[in-house]
Amino acid sequence: MIRDLYNVRVRAAEGADEGVATPLTDEEEQRVRAVLFSELGNTIADQGWVRFPAYTLEDRRRLVAVAQRLSAHWGQQVFVEAEDHTRVRLWLTGHESRAESPALRP
Known part of the structure; x- marks a missing residue:
């Protein structure tokens, strides 16, 4: 059986810049x-925050x-803050305190 592959990218050869991610296409980014x-x-x-x-x-x-787009969509400011190097x-507004609950995971 022959299958057509669409939207498939060629992987880099092993050992060749494996730590460098390939940028997303415009469609993937959207x-x-x-x-x-x-x-x-x-x-x-x-819950007022994520x-x-x-x-x-x-x-x-x-x-x-995304925060800017949500702000425009809702007509109120969505604030953004880097909590550390990974989050x-x-x-x-009104949800400024840092509640300690599980993070939303992709």
Whole structure:
């Protein structure tokens, strides 16, 4: 049986820059931001804040863009703060205190 493969990328040869991630295509980036907008937006709407992992500078930029989009969508500011090197917190006014509960995991 022959199968056609769509949207498949060639992997780098073993040992060749394995620590470097391939950037997302524009379509992939749009899909990631749409999912983050929906999932993080639902959590923020429910509890007023959310904590999400951000391991790279691009992850942090993506979360800031999602917060800006949520702010425009809701008509109120969604604040963003890097808690440490691996987590970012997004919240609405009135939810400034850092509640210690499990992070939303992708």
